[in-house]
Amino acid sequence: MIGFGINQLQGMIPPSLYNLTSLIVLSFSDNNISGDLPKDIGLKLPNLEIFQIPGNKFTGTIPFSFSNCSNLAELSLGENSVIGKISINFSQMSNMRVLMLFGNNLGSSDDLRFIDSMINCSKLETLIVGSNKLRGVLPISIGNLTSQITLLSFENNFIYGTFPSGIGNLVMLEQFFLRLNQLTGRIPSELGNLQNLKRLYLGYNKFTGNFPYIIGNLSLLDSLSLSYNRLEGQIPQSIGNCRRLASLYLSGNKLTGPIPKEIFQLSFLTTDLNLSHNHLVGPLPQEIGKLKSLASLDLSQNRIFGPIPNAIGSCTSLEYLDMNTNSFQGPIPPTMSALRGIRDLDLSSNNLSGQIPRFLEQLNLSSLNLSFNNLEGEVPMSGIFKNASAFSIIGNSRLCGGLPELGLPKCAMLERSKEGSHVSRVIVGIILVCSILVIAILFSLLFCWKRRKTQTLPTQTLPTQSSSIQSFSRVTYGSILKATNGFSEQNLIGSGNFSKVYKSILEPDGAIIAIKVLNLENQGALKSFVVECEALKNIRHRNLVKIITSCSSVDFQGNDFKALIYEFMPNGNLEKWLHPSLSQETEKQEDAPQRLSLHKRVTIATNVAHAIHYLHQECEVPILHCDLKPSNILLDSAMVAHIGDFGLAKFLPLKPHQSSSIGIRGTTGYAAPEYGVGNEMTKEGDIYSFGILLLEMITGRRPTDSIFHEGLNLHGFVKMALPDRVMEITEPTLLLTHEELIEDKNGRNLKRLEEGVISLARIGLACSMESPRQRMNTSNMIHELHRINEIVHSKKG
Structure with missing residues (x-):
């Protein structure tokens, strides 16, 4: 066995290695090795069981002599620059488990006939020939491959014709990749036999017909791509049976009707939901709020109308949201302020109205598109609105202010034209304000009289654990000394290289907190304090410990003192x-x-x-x-x-x-x-x-x-x-x-x-x-x- 995987080897494999006739395993994965494979490699190394050279710079063709390696169980040549036809005869390789030839330049006439010779590979589990230049029709023999196969990948080639018949025989198939080809016709119902299927990628072909209803039978699917085909009809409610879907890509088809509510009940939908570039119609259901863990949502280029539902604010994990070119109307809902992780937001080409919400300034957006709506009022100037190249607001004729480079009129100029009609309102307003002031003064005098009267009564305050964070905005060394009972061991709940943590009750509120006191005598403790403050000052997440405040002072002997005050965790670590x-x-x-x-x-x-x-x-x-x-x-x-x-x-x-x-x-x-x-x-x-x-x-x-x-x-x-x-x-x-x-x-x-x-x-x-x-x-x-x-x-x- 010879293995030099994941190194930085260069040059060519020494010819002497090919003379080791008893060699069973030869692996040079992920290096920078170049050159052609010897034409007679299968004759010189007849006992090979595993041959791995993926992730290198090999060139030339695949030697036909590999056909002589009857014990070969794994042949991995992926991500090289190998060319030509797959000419190996696999009929004698009953032990073949893994064939990976992806990411090369393989391709010639009649490229896919090698599959015919693989029907005797009874142990075959993985066949990956994607990202090549293979041409032709998938042969009928693909349905005669061993039913034990779990992964098939032909994606990113030039395969044409109809969906391969007999695919329903491969009942153990878990991953099937056919995207980025030129396949036509309908997606057959026999696909529903593949009950173990977890990933099905058929996107970027030319499939026609209605959305395949049999998808609902594939209950183990975690990723489905049918994007950029020519599918029609409605998305069936049975999609809700695919309860483990984490990503769903249906963009670029001719799908019609409303978005079924069942999609929004897929609790595992955490990665992507892309329904863009279809003909979907109707309002966006409030059930959208159930997708709390979804990272990316694209509904663009459809016919969805009505207001943006307030429930969108519950999708707190969203990083990418694109709703452009629909008919959404009304204001941008304030609940969207809860989308703290959003990076890219596109609401352009709708009928949205009202002002640009101020909460958009607080979001950590990388790009924002509000163009071609009916927005009005002042354009903000902080947050993303500080960078004119990061946002777009064109096509909103009633906006004003903002950065000078936007070329918008000043808001005061727009208001001046309305001043005449407002004069009477201003006079009435002044009278009203004066009246309110008089009434407020009278109430203040009455309040002061009652307060003076009640101050003579005894009062009692009880400590609470729900005190406001604001009460801790300034914490001194003395208050920490008292709260920890003089840094008593009885209050100690944890210690590390740079600090000790004490359970404390901070007066006057009596809230239970955790105080981390830095041991500045240890080298690196001060740097640790600075790093932790820097890391925690701008991050907020329900699964990160909440920092309340910090203390940077001196103790009673004049020594530097640093401490961090955290929310107390009752169940420890x-x-x-x-x-x-x-x-x-x-x-x-x-x-x-x-x-x-x-x-x-x-x-x-x-x-x-x-x-x-x-x-x-x-x-x-x-x-x-x-x-x-x-x-x-x-x-x-x-x-x-x-x-x-x-x-x-x-x-x-x-x-x-x-x-x-x-x-x-x-x-x-x-x-x-x-x-x-x-x-x-x-x-x-x-x-x-x-x-x-x-x-x-x-x-x-x-x-x-x-x-x-x-x-x-x-x-x-x-x-x-x-x-x-x-x-x-x-x-x-x-x-x-x-x-x-x-x-x-x-x-x-x-x-x-x-x-x-x-x-x-x-x-x-x-x-x-x-x-x-x-x-x-x-x-x-x-x-x-x-x-x-x-x-x-x-x-x-």
Whole structure:
């Protein structure tokens, strides 16, 4: 076996390697190797089982001699510059599992006949030949491939003809990609046989006929693309049966009728909903507000009318919203001020009226288009309105003011023409104001008399935990000293390298808070304080610890003093729930932390994933946390998770030399492996830490556990057990805390628990891959975690 994957190797493969006739595995994935493959490679290496060279610069044709490698199980030549025909005869390769030839320049006459020779590949799971120049009709033999195949990709080629018949025989198919071709005709009903299908991409072809009703049979779909075909008719209500859809692309067709409300009940719809460039008609239902986690919504170029529903404000995860070229009318609803993550907003070419809302100045918009409406009044001058190239308001004739380069009339000039008609109103107004002032003076005198009378009565105030944040706007060293009882150990609830955290009651309001006091004697503590203040001053998210204020002063000896005051988290940190100490185990039942059920663990993980997505994707300046671990995950009274401790955070893009800090960034075991060799900090580093956190939540083992030695780590420990032995490594008390597990006599709940644990483990492994570019992204993390929540919470039976 020879493997040099993911390096920076250049040049050509030494010819001597091709003389190792007993070689079974040869892998040079993701390098910069060039040259042609030897024509006789299959004769020189007849025992090859795995041949991997994707992500290089190989040229030439695919040698026909690979046909001689009867033991070949994987042939991966993707993302090179290979040309010509796929001429290999696969008829003797019964062990072939994976064929990946995508991202080359393959193509000649009669390009797809190689599929005929693959019907004997009874173990075939993956066939990917997308992004080439293949031409021709998909042969009937595609329906005779093994029913075990799970992934087929022919996208981005020049394939024509009708939908391949017999596709319904491939009942285990999970992913099917045919987009960006020239296929015609109707989408056949036999597609409904593919009950395991999760991703179906048929967009950018020339399919005709009505929207395929059989889509509603594919209940496991998580992504569907039918965009830019010639489909007609209404979107059927049965689309609501696809309850796991995370992205839905139907743009660029001839679809008619109203948008079915069932689409808005797809709770997993978190990535994209694109219905643009159709003939959809009717009002936008209030049910739109149910898509609270949707990131992108495009309804442009339709015939939707009526007001923009107030419920749109509930779509708080939206980053992209395009509603241009419809017939929306009325004012821009004030509820849209809740769209704090919105980046691109297009409401142009509608019939919207009223003034430009001031809340648009507060949103972190990158682009805004309000053109060709009936808006009036003054154009704001802050926020996005400070940059004339970032927004458009043309086609609104009654606007005024704004930046000089807009060339709009001054608002005062428009008002002057109306002054004459307002004179009488002004006089009446003056008289009215004077009358109100007289009445206000009389009431003030009466109020003062009553207050003086009641001041002699005894009063009593009680401490409260719901005091206003404004009361903490100025906090002194003395008040913190008193609140922490002189920094008493009895008030101490946590400590780290740079600080200690105390549970405190701050007078005079009596609210319970957490005070983080920096130990400025430790090197790096002051920098940690500055970084945390900078990170927290502009971010707001329900799953981030809320900072109330800070204190930068001196103590009574004249020494510098720094502290941060946070909202108190009654349930402490995740560390104590995953690893309760012996003393905690023996505490009174009501005080000791209880073990977490799988449902609670998945919910906590989902909270954390949403926070990471916000930091990476939704902040104006993306933030890397750099120290995700259980002790930095805090739990409020409802067990909702909040990420805390931003003392090691970094802002993107990194400043020069910011990534060359000495030592590992973060905490050993949770820090990404690339940080240990001096690589720059990236979003993928936080993803790695999150993956390790998930694996720790499943196994109950820290990544620094004593069992991990001689090359074994937490990632490898879980990977070896997946899937058959996963319950053996699961924290034992998870079985005891799973809801209704004991009630179930048929093993259904245990099976549901096992399925949930396996799925959670797969996410943890995908996030903690050694290679940063192989790690899962935050959108997929969130989608998969919501799916697991559905598994864990599914009804019995």
